[in-house]
Amino acid sequence: MMDDSFENIFETSRRSLLVGSLASTVAWMLASSPASAESKAAPGSAQAAREAVEAVRDAILRISHEVWNNPELSLHEEISSEIHLRELREAGFTIVSTGTSGIPTAFIAEWTQGEGGPKIGFLPEYDALPGLGNAAEPRQTPGPGGVEVGHGCGHNMLGAGCTGAAFALKKMMIDGGHPGTIRVYGCAAEETEGAKVYMARDGLFNDLDACLAWHPGPMNATGLLRTAAADMLRVRYKGRTAHAGVDPWEGRSALKGAELFGTGVQFMREHLKPTTRLHYVYTDGGGAPNVIPDTAEIFIMIRDQDRDEVNTVTEWVKDVARGSATSTQTEVAIDHFFGLHDLLPNETLVNQIHAHMSALPLEWTEEEQGFAKACQREMGLAEAGLMPNIMPILPEITTGGGTDVGDVSYNTPTALFALATMPIGVGLHTWPVTACGGMTIGDKGSIYSAIVMAGVGYDLMTDPDLRKAARADFERRKAGRPYVSPLAESRLRPDGIPPHLLLRDGSDELGVEFVKADEILKARP
Known part of the structure; x- marks a missing residue:
């Protein structure tokens, strides 16, 4: 004691x-x-x-x-x-x-x-x-x-x-x-x-x-x-480029979509539980101030005390991303590429x-x-x-x-x-x-x-x-909760694997699938 x-x-x-x-x-x-x-x-x-x-x-x-x-x-x-x-x-x-x-x-x-x-x-x-x-x-x-x-x-x-x-x-x-x-x-x-x-x-x-x-x-x-559960998202905005000084009305700024998304995330914070963590970086914001950016991207991480809480906040974040695209007349693609329990x-x-x-x-x-x-x-x-x-x-x-x-x-x-x-x-x-x-x-x-x-x-x-x-x-x-993978079914493997390692081990690009370890294990007596 x-x-x-x-x-x-x-x-x-x-x-x-x-x-x-x-x-x-x-x-x-x-x-x-x-x-x-x-x-x-x-x-x-x-x-x-x-x-x-x-x-x-x-x-x-x-x-x-x-x-x-x-x-x-x-x-x-x-x-x-x-x-x-x-x-x-x-x-x-x-x-x-x-x-x-x-x-x-x-x-x-x-x-x-x-x-x-x-x-x-x-x-x-x-x-x-x-x-x-x-x-x-x-x-x-x-x-x-x-x-x-x-x-x-x-x-x-x-x-x-x-x-x-x-x-x-x-x-x-x-x-x-x-x-x-x-x-x-x-x-x-x-x-x-x-x-x-x-x-x-x-x-x-x-x-x-x-x-x-x-x-x-x-x-x-x-x-x-107990460590936190987490989700990782890439939120990508697509707009229309134009000369920012001559005819900006012809453009639609992807950066403005991303910025409005960031602002929307800040307005969420008052209503989040103390266990929630939202943190992000801008990974693409354009290249020159006199060119309206037609692409922009944010990498955001969502953490909370368990998967249910993370799932709830993640859906809210996705709603904010879509609303920001509507407000700026841009398009948004949300890549929910990783998560963990x-x-x-x-x-x-x-x-x-x-x-x-x-x-x-x-x-x-x-x-x-x-x-x-x-x-x-x-x-x-x-x-x-x-x-x-x-x-x-x-x-x-x-x-x-x-x-x-x-x-x-x-x-x-x-x-x-x-x-x-x-x-x-x-x-x-x-x-x-x-x-x-x-x-x-x-x-x-x-x-x-x-x-x-x-x-x-x-x-x-x-x-x-x-x-x-x-x-x-x-x-x-x-407590009877089934394990549900946080990975999307379409996510076959992580991003960023060096091409020569994919070629060595086989990949979809070569028309060869990886040997499933679970099939080998299940076949064992």
């Missing part, structure tokens, strides 16, 4: 998470709270998980280092996905599919022992971000590939930990002689149009007993965190993850703490270093951010956790994340996360009561 001081801390943190940054909230909680929650007995599988991860340590770090040294943007992860596939093949996993769900850099691999048995999934990611290339140094300086691309969200570590956990769990199952299936989903393009949403639409998580993942962060924590937490899995996290040998060397403090000094932050303890389980909190893990969580019991791979107060998508991910701080994130997931995965494989409880919590929270 939490004492009164923790109840006050978490109530304050709930408000802070709703209106402020997670990183600053975590820093405040660390400074204000006792060193740790009440101690728990380590799960029986914790030591075995540590030993199993140690046996595959080289493969885990090889994945993390090679992906860090070859950062690739979403949908371009040709080298990064192959690094994972190479290690999976060498570890004895069968490659079920590549080009999964129409995305060339996505894949599914699995390993099975015995007849029947549970099925546990892992969700490695491996895409990087623009402008965040950095050396493994506590200052802004170009990395192996310059500054153009870097792992500022730590996906080199995330992917290594998830795939490494699958390797370790395989060893534990062989040692114990337990039947079951381990499935690894190569989750391309998490930063843009995540492959998990396309995989969920294809039903590729439906037969799992549970799915596990983690994410780098400034803290060591898990809890009943809110994250459905699972208390059973969260408790099990926290027990394994609490058993970690969480240690930072003096050099690692010095590196973290140097990063904080460069960013003008308090030099608090790296979080040294495991936080108590976080209560149910809804944040404004989103993740494509949400779509997985509506198809199978799913749980997430965070481990410190960046200094306290440092947010994701910044250069220190890249820097820390390329040295021993990042190595520990990959190893520690694999230990947690391998241990929890083994517990799920061997304890039917744990699986039953996780499923019961899943069904209770889902």
Whole structure:
């Protein structure tokens, strides 16, 4: 049980998470709270998980280092996905599919022992971000590939930990002689149009007993965190060009349609719930002021606490777009190109993850703490270093951010956790994340996360009561709501896939369809 001081801390943190940054909230909680929650007995599988991860340590770090040294943007992860596939093949996993769900850099691999048995999934990611290339140094300086691309969200570590956990769990199952299936989903393009949403639409998580993942962060924590559902729209206006000085009456400004749409969105805000987020940018607004623009475009994101709320606001936004076109005598095309679900937490899995996290040998060397403090000094932050303890389980909190893990969580019991791979107060998508991910701080994130997931995965494989409880919590929270993909039926794959990858894997343009991974999985005994 939490004492009164923790109840006050978490109530304050709930408000802070709703209106402020997670990183600053975590820093405040660390400074204000006792060193740790009440101690728990380590799960029986914790030591075995540590030993199993140690046996595959080289493969885990090889994945993390090679992906860090070859950062690739979403949908371009040709080298990064192959690094994972190479290690999976060498570890004895069968490659079920590549080009999964129409995305060339996505894949599914699995390993099975015995007849029947549970099925546990892992969700490695491996895409990087623009402008965040950095050396493994506590200052802004170009990395192996310059500054153009870097792992500022730590996906080199995330992917290594998830795939490494699958390797370790395989060893534990062989040692114990337990039947079951381990499935690894190569989750391309998490930063843009995540492959998990396309995989969920294809039903590729439906037969799992549970799915596990983690994410780098400034803290060591898990809890009943709920992330937001979201929709992404491109609103394109088409007008008629004319000379803006000589005969503007002959034109119809697409830009005016887009501007009126933006104004309409602002007039919505008074009537939206506090959980709603609307944010947009103009991606096309014309090229010269003396030419009436005949094209204009806005990219808008709509977020809310669940899919029903997002769907309601999205329809209102579409009405505003159409009304703006009528008012300006322009035409509008609305491309609802992506969406995702809110994250459905699972208390059973969260408790099990926290027990394994609490058993970690969480240690930072003096050099690692010095590196973290140097990063904080460069960013003008308090030099608090790296979080040294495991936080108590976080209560149910809804944040404004989103993740494509949400779509997985509506198809199978799913749980997430965070481990410190960046200094306290440092947010994701910044250069220190890249820097820390390329040295021993990042190595520990990959190893520690694999230990947690391998241990929890083994517990799920061997304890039917744990699986039953996780499923019961899943069904209770889902409350009979069917999973409905936020993707339009006409949306076959994300935009922006490099042409050479489509040619390599086959596309509609070549008259060749991707092999459906769900058909392969369903054909298996």
